[in-house]
Amino acid sequence: MSDSRLKVWILATRPKTLTVAIAPIIVASAMAWEDAGFHLGAFIVCILCAVLITIGTNFCNDYSDYIRGADTEHRRGPTRVTQAGLIHPHHLQSATIVVFLMATLLGYYLIDRGGISILIIGIASILSGILYTAGPWPYGYKGYGDIFVLIFFGPVAVGGAYYVQSLSLPSYVLIAGFATGLLASAVLVINNVRDIEEDRIADKKTLVVRFGRKFGVCLWIAYVTVATCIPLVLIGIKGEHVWAGLSALILLPAVWIVYKLMKEKEASKLNPLLGQTAGLLLLHSIIFSIGWIV
Secondary structure, rough: OOHHHHHHHHHHHHHHHHHHHHHHHHHHHHHHHHHHOOOOHHHHHEEEEEHHHHHHHHHHHHHHHHOOOOOOOOOOOOOOOOOOOOOOOOHHHHHHHHHHHHHHHHHHHHHHHHHHHHHHHHOOOOOOOOHHHOOOOHHHHHHOOHHHHHHHHOOOOOOOOHHHHHOOOHHHHHHHHHHHHHHHHHHHHHHHHHHHHHHHOOOOOOOHHHHHHHHHHHHHHHHHHHHHHHHHHHHOOOOOOOHHHHHHHHHHHHHHHHHHHHHHHHHHHHHHHHHHHHHHHHHHHHHHHHHOOO
């Protein structure tokens, strides 16, 4: 494979979104470490499976949006390889299947450790990734994307990664998961605010399309604000881990992001905010994890 061809496939993975997959595993593993339940093998495989499922979802989303006509030559967001003619639709469809199969094969190790509950999480995660834009009732086109992102990048990802390492699941771990889920949903909001006009034309009824751009900005603020409050709730519940509260420092760069989100009306100028919001999630996860262990 030539370097240029490799770069196209890397572009198709949407590298900036992969931090969204990794962040919940970091949080879960830090909490497992503190509870003397960290398992290196399960941690590594969790990371690999999360990344592969996210890549598979991105491939499927690229292919399905092109087939449905949601991605056109007027697109203002980052390049989509199918619409741009960089990868043939059937090749991307095949790659989607291969990536999900790889995640499934790796997942057998986690199923062997965690049992039927991990099997259910794995199947549900893959189906969620596929049905976001594919199938007869793509929930991403119906305005339910935020809910699924909140659940699967939140309590499901954090709780599942914690359980497969420690083989137990305290309720406070699930609560911690809502912070990563909300911040992952904030990334989706940026995407939906940017694409509001294109989504309207494609009849993609995201929450931003349904209720308007101002609602989307308020939703972003709400997601980020509530996410920063969750570590404080955990400190109150546990009566310890006070340093984890420093994750609220992400509000400082968040102010700049929301300022740009409110000010910029040109869709293409919102593209950097996607990576910056994903960066907030990663920063939250790192600060929270270090603070929890300390």
